[in-house]
Amino acid sequence: MAASIRIGTSDLSIAPLALGTNVFGWTADRDASFGVLDGYVAGGANFVDTADGYSHWVPGNGGGESETIIGEWIASRGAREQLVLATKVSTHPQFSGLAASNVRAAVDASLNRLQTDRIDLYYAHFDDADTPLEETVAVFSELVDAGKIRSIGVSNYTAERVAEWFAIAKDGGYHLPVALQPLYSLVERGFESNGLREVATSEGLTVFPYYALARGFLAGKYRDAADATLPGASPRAALASEYLDDRGRRVLGALDEIAASHGVEVASVSLAWLRQQPTVGAPIASARNTEQLPALLASLDLELSAPELDALTAVSA
Template sequence: MRYRTIGSGPAARRVSTICLGALPFGSTVDEPTSYAILDRFVEAGGTFVDTSNNYAFWVPGHQGGESETVLGRWRADRGAGDEITIATKLGAQPRTPGGGLADAEGLSAAAVRTAAARSRERLGMDRLDLLYTHIEDRSVPLEETLGALADEVAASRVGLLGVSNHAVWRVERARALSRDRGWPGYEVLQYRYSYLQPRPDVPLPEDGHVHAGPDLLDYVRAEAADGSGPVLVVYTTLLSGAYTNPAKTLSAPYDHPGTGRRLAALRDVAKEADATPNQVVLSWLLDGDPPVIPLVGVSSVTQLDEVLAAVDLTLTADQRHRLDEAR
């Protein structure tokens, strides 16, 4: 396993460069399988696990909070402590059962306090290692949200702060405002990103997803120039199995000529490297510019082992060039 540091100061964490997505745990992945995946991840040196307070409200028969609950039980059963960094999110949990993101709890000060407390209870943690604001809430002033988050940090109820699925200008405005007020700021960003690139003029069908476009990547690259910029964690890295499973179809934003050219380059490099397309995609992400932390969700230990093997795959300069130039 490889590692990097996220955050700064006393709350900084050294985490594995593969982040395990716990979204399906407790809903589409049962608890014994979830435990087996988590155990294998830790055995392989994995230390970074991602969840959210709303996972997975959209699965029939579930209301959100299931993933955090399973993680909390696993932590207690295994005696897991500070060696495992758990990131969670708030703001996108529907307020009423059966509601969607239009009914999300939002990012008011009261919502932040309540959601963070409930996450701590489900996870069995006195302090959340990393807490993201999951989606935007433009009905609430940034000052209110950031002030509430600063209070959570000051009270040692939260360590690091992160932001997900926000417009880049909102991220910069929030970080500047936190600096001006002397508050802890967003140090980890989480967005959707993979090797295949969607058309920017066609909306993603997944409600709430925001793709890391050239402007965001440029922002992360520029902020990292002095060594103090935010770390980028990226989700939907393997496009829900579409790279390797013929039964999985790509959504409309990926329906353009560049997709075919990129898939052809990916297959060629995978064959040369004696690796799977998924492993090549993850290696491309890990050593890219800027380097990112891939967040990967799996539903079996076998799938996890394929992911873990990508850490040891190093693409040649020529292979990366061919992957990058296929458009």
């Protein structure tokens, strides 16, 4: 299995695969989510990623469903010490944005739902143009001092705004972020050219890409546009099928070849390629049932050769 890694300059150590949980309370009900968490931890991994807004977009949901399920699982298993727990603030309908008063209220609500006394990694989920960045930087640092969070992360920020966060934090003597969560995968390569990789390198940020499997496309689940309409298809299938162009088919072809040579599934190869990219600590991947977990966990043991990495990089360019 791939060696554990440290998140930035923090004292947080993780297996290099993050379990995304935006499906909890959406396409995975409570029992299915419990099964996924049980299997993920049993497989030797420990890094769970959620957000206070998951999954408010589902009819009947109000936000916080994913955190609530995770909190109930932690309580029922007595498993808090087994996890490194990441969540985010700014998208819960009742706690929108990154004003200081909102962040203070939101973190307490997340702690309550997660049934824990601290959050290991707390992200600013989306930049808030209506709140001065100085205010957000200060309140996140305040939460570290209060012991409510251990480390700070930023998600969905431009490179310029990440650099500005660091400038403000250094100038004010505030705690610095240790993690960055951008969109990045074999079919979403903008991270390499939009300045985010450079700022992650310069500031020592550990990168955790979301949509690492491109909503299931890079798991090989959608080979034809009709696959998105089959019974049992994920609600995300229509978005995944948007990658089914000539480039996407070339990527799947290369993935198929490498997966066959290793005797693993396509998803395992996709995640291994991402994990082996510069600055990346762990890809984030979700599972809505235990049947999807083995391919994710297998990526931890898969080391692609330099020619295999280069072939995937070239075909997905």
